[in-house]
Amino acid sequence: MDILNIIIGKSWGQRIVVLGAAILYSYLFITKPNVAKKGVINSFQTFTTLFTLIIAALLISQAIGLLIPEERVIDLLGEGSGLKGIATGGLLAGLLQGGPYAAYPIIKSLYDKGAHISVVIAMLLGYGAIGIGRVAYGLMFFGPKIVGLRLLLALPVPILAGLIVLLFV
DSSP states (O other): OHHHHHOOSSSSHHEEEEHHHHHHHHHHHOOOOOHHHHHHHHHHHHHHHHHHHHHHHHHHHHHHHHHHHOOHHHHHGGGGGGHHHHHHHHHHHHHHHSSSHHHHHHHHHHHHHHHHHHHHHHHHHHHHHHHHGGHHHHHHHHHHHHHHHHHHHHHHHHHHHHHHHHHOO
């Protein structure tokens, strides 16, 4: 493992975030050192709180990905699954719990095992748009009318996006 990849990440997305944070905190330490110090302390406190949760979620998501047989993924979500695979993937992803650190590795492992790109897009949008885990919070803040409308409008989004990818990509 290259030390540079550990420090700034392997992908350009990681590098942009890490370098952006470095630039921001360099500026803060020069102009507002107390704010920068408080931000670093709070960030490490949050990290230590979430560390075990993130590790556990990664372990569970990897186990789920390893336990699902490749043949089953290809049958249900593969290239030949069409609209049924798109709808299944999008709606199942809407049921996934946890943050992207839990859901994305599951979706990625399904992609690696043969889920079609249209299904993967439906899953990513289903996870984000439907987000069944956020229903309880939504009910607390907005009530059943708004939450119901959100879900009603969110349900077709992953299916439509998956169909667009299936037809045009």
